Amino acid sequence: MVAEANKMxxxxxxxxxxxxxxxxxDEDLATYPKNLQHDLExxxxxxxxxxxxxxxxxxxxxxxxxxxxxxxxxxxxxGRSRPLFFQGVATVVAKFFxxxxxxxxxxxxxxxxxxxxxxxxxxxxxxxxxxxxCPIIRHNNGLAMxxxxxxxxxxxxxxxxxxxxxxxxxxxxxxxxxxNAQTIxxxxxxxxxxxxxxxxxxxxxxxxxxxxEMSGNISNNILVSTAVFLGKTRLIDNFSYSASSxx
Amino acid sequence: MVAEANKMxxxxxxxxxxxxxxxxxDEDLATYPKNLQHDLExxxxxxxxxxxxxxxxxxxxxxxxxxxxxxxxxxxxxGRSRPLFFQGVATVVAKFFxxxxxxxxxxxxxxxxxxxxxxxxxxxxxxxxxxxxCPIIRHNNGLAMxxxxxxxxxxxxxxxxxxxxxxxxxxxxxxxxxxNAQTIxxxxxxxxxxxxxxxxxxxxxxxxxxxxEMSGNISNNILVSTAVFLGKTRLIDNFSYSASSxx
Numbered sequence: 001m002v003a004e005a006n007k008m009x010x011x012x013x014x015x016x017x018x019x020x021x022x023x024x025x026d027e028d029l030a031t032y033p034k035n036l037q038h039d040l041e042x043x044x045x046x047x048x049x050x051x052x053x054x055x056x057x058x059x060x061x062x063x064x065x066x067x068x069x070x071x072x073x074x075x076x077x078x079g080r081s082r083p084l085f086f087q088g089v090a091t092v093v094a095k096f097f098x099x100x101x102x103x104x105x106x107x108x109x110x111x112x113x114x115x116x117x118x119x120x121x122x123x124x125x126x127x128x129x130x131x132x133x134c135p136i137i138r139h140n141n142g143l144a145m146x147x148x149x150x151x152x153x154x155x156x157x158x159x160x161x162x163x164x165x166x167x168x169x170x171x172x173x174x175x176x177x178x179x180n181a182q183t184i185x186x187x188x189x190x191x192x193x194x195x196x197x198x199x200x201x202x203x204x205x206x207x208x209x210x211x212x213e214m215s216g217n218i219s220n221n222i223l224v225s226t227a228v229f230l231g232k233t234r235l236i237d238n239f240s241y242s243a244s245s246x247x
Numbered sequence: 248m249v250a251e252a253n254k255m256x257x258x259x260x261x262x263x264x265x266x267x268x269x270x271x272x273d274e275d276l277a278t279y280p281k282n283l284q285h286d287l288e289x290x291x292x293x294x295x296x297x298x299x300x301x302x303x304x305x306x307x308x309x310x311x312x313x314x315x316x317x318x319x320x321x322x323x324x325x326g327r328s329r330p331l332f333f334q335g336v337a338t339v340v341a342k343f344f345x346x347x348x349x350x351x352x353x354x355x356x357x358x359x360x361x362x363x364x365x366x367x368x369x370x371x372x373x374x375x376x377x378x379x380x381c382p383i384i385r386h387n388n389g390l391a392m393x394x395x396x397x398x399x400x401x402x403x404x405x406x407x408x409x410x411x412x413x414x415x416x417x418x419x420x421x422x423x424x425x426x427n428a429q430t431i432x433x434x435x436x437x438x439x440x441x442x443x444x445x446x447x448x449x450x451x452x453x454x455x456x457x458x459x460e461m462s463g464n465i466s467n468n469i470l471v472s473t474a475v476f477l478g479k480t481r482l483i484d485n486f487s488y489s490a491s492s493x494x
Contacts, residue, residue: 065319066337066371072312090313091372094341098373124313125338126345 001106001134002046008132013100014043015052021060021067022088028232033150052100059095068094070117070124076211077225078113078236081201089114090121097127104130110144112223112238113211136237138164144237151233159197160230163237166191170224174241181205181214184224192228201227201234208240220244248353248381249293255379260347261290262299268307268314269335275479280397299347306342315341317364317371323458324472325360325483328448336361337368344374351377357391359470359485360458383484385411391484398480406444407477410484413438417471421488428452428461431471439475448474448481455487467491 005012016039023029067087074086107115119131137145142164152160170188178184188203205214208221225238252259263286270276314334321333354362366378384392389411399407417435435450452461455468472485
């Protein structure tokens, strides 16, 4: 994301903030991996004009009471499993936009639904900002990079690699001509279930824009996504597929 | 408000928009008085750089799904009688801010709660905008100016003048030393009830910042407000009182 910003923009501001508003009480806010020193070192190879490092009492002072809410895309998939998540995301992103006033903002495709929600907020609320999506970056075994991967033991890391393999299986099925959404979901589900350590939260094939779950044959542009538990760790991954471009 | 903007700012943008998002289904959106020609004539005495006249399909296109919500101040008084009102206000104001990007924004004190909610949204969401409050302007008989006054017959206009008189009675009571909130509410209620055409929605004495209804003695800074029905027309009025400054 930062490399992309350096390419597209004259100035780059990086925000590093673990946003409490997007965690429910029973979620992993308290243990969420953070390592500022490591982040700063990783950033040292880029041109950074400013790092925005707010603290909670600045973002959500006592008596804070204002929230941004996207009410359609936010209700499914991650929103169903994590009811507060997208309200927290939309609120903090809008507040960042008001403070930083960027021309472009960069989001990762691993959080595909978050990307869609942010784009919808920007469009609906008329923020003069281009949202740029950045491809998922993966470890050698295929596991999508995520802060939460550091929760995983070596054994779990190996088990987690099947998530990406399951999505590849689903994609290959589509490329080979399969069009039935349930058959695609079943294939992915079967592959994941080969690994006993994984517990499926959802396997989803939706319209890529509306996030409406597909029944019958898939539409032109789809988002195929999954969320799985590995012990207490919840991991997500996805791919988008455009029938017209065949990729 | 425009005169004040002309005094404080190098450029003035006026928005004229009847915002459907702040009306409930059973409210008066369809009949709300609007007269663009009259508005433009009234504006001709001021320096205006631009008039922002959006249409509904630009503000709320098909599939619109994003809302700003203030969750504390919005729940009482007008928010209790009009559950969608402040979500509609906060959303449209935030969207205007994103489009117009003003340095200052001017709001009337007649909608005292709206003013507080907008200030809270600006503070919580870190909009770099100064909110300037502008005093209520009244007709000769004391009635606070409002678009909805045009709903009133001559007879009703006369009856409506008692709203301001009731607030003056309340204020005089405070100035004379009365500190009990209920006694102040009772005085205002009694005055309004002298006019049979009026039906009280609420008479309120709250803390001027939190909008918490006062019991016992009043605090230093209070908002005294009322909403009354005159037939189908709903009218509001208010005054703020600061015990320390005695006004």
